[in-house]
Amino acid sequence: MKKVVVTGGAGFIGSHLTAELAVQGYVVVVLDDFSTASDEKIASLRQKENVELAQGSITDLPRLQKLFEGIDYVFHQAAMARVPRSIEDPLTVNQVNITGTLNVLLAARDNSVKKVVFASSSSVYGDTSVLPQREDLIANPLSPYALTKLAGEYYCTIFTQLYGLSTVCLRYFNVYGPGQDPHSQYAMVIPAFIDRVARNLPPVIHGDGEQSRDFTFIQDVVHANILAAKSTAEGIYNIGSGRSITINQLAEKIIKLMQKDLKPIHEKGRLGDVKHALADITRARTFDYEPKWKLEDGLKMVASSYTHD
Incomplete structure (x- = not known):
């Protein structure tokens, strides 16, 4: 039975992903500081047989090193999210989203994790007149949040190139x-x-x-994560509806x-805020991603x- 970690597993995307992984038979370790999780959500996660809750932060490297022992996949969803928040507090966003992601990659490398799936964002594109947006467009982040996601992608690429750690970055469109x-x-x-x-x-x-905006239903994002982990896909992929x-x-x-x-x-x-966002999902279809929800x-x-x- 495969064992996985979901960082930010008590958050919106992370909790849905955790629930589906548990249904599919994975043993899931949820790492979260629970700062934004409701009591109801935490109780729901606790009730699942093959889910373990671990309180902690991705800024704590020794905690990650221990937690990642014997782990097959890491789904890195934890972040300080939202553009407005990052504009108000860029320093904290930098510490959590960039240093935190580096810590996740270091712990994954040192524990021989098979793959890290990194939650990136369509916000890295910024404003562009080219629609739909393809992964090879030049990034133009307009906020500290977008910049931290782009930096995370670069770190993933470097860890794959230098250390042989398999990584895949999913650019979510308005989940x-x-x-x-x-x-x-x-x-x-x-x-x-x-x-x-x-x-x-x-x-x-x-x-x-x-x-x-290109709005993407949560279940499509969840399935994209699991498909990307199980496939040989590496690099950057848009995850949207294509509309x-x-x-x-x-x-x-x-x-x-x-x-x-x-x-x-x-x-x-x-x-x-960017003016327009629309995903070209051609590349994600190579690992069988197909949005199901209208x-x-x-x-x-x-x-x-x-x-x-």
Whole structure:
């Protein structure tokens, strides 16, 4: 039975990934500082037979060295996420996302881990007039968060070249699904919109709303991670749906889905936000990645998890 570590395994993506790995028969060690995990999520993870919870930080190299003993794969999801947060506190984001990723790679190398799957981000592309975005586009990060993800990719590449550690970097495009926190000041747009509409409040759009995004359902991202780990794939791969929608259109779609009569409110745009994002997923198809979820179906799934009157 293969044993794996999921860093950030109590977070949104990490907890969904942990649940699927457990179902598939892996022994999963969740490394998390639990700073953003709800009691409900932690309790849910504890109930799974082949899941072990390990409290700690990726900034603690000795902890990682011990934890990675006998591990086959490391799914490195832990990070200080969100662009706005990184703009407010670039030093901490640098320490967690860059030094933390270096620690993960060092511990993986020293314990002869078979592969590290690194959670990168479409934010590394920045603003580009070339759509869809392909992996060979020149990166143009517009925020400290995007820069840390690009640095993580470079570190992965270097560790593969210098030390023979197999690594694969997945550039996620706007991941959404059940279990995202809609109340954080850094909340992602879909849970934030759905939460407000469920409470008969208009969705708040930053900027003119004509910015477009490629939204990727969580289960597609989970399967991409597992496929990438089990395959011979190395290097950088986009993980998206291959379709985009403007934020204005998204708001309309959610209001209609939830059968409300609301008009969005527009506020000023946010620093570091890119104008357009759309994934070219041709390369990821080489390890059999294929997005299964349409946006409409994913939105219904998320909306059904809200119980507001």
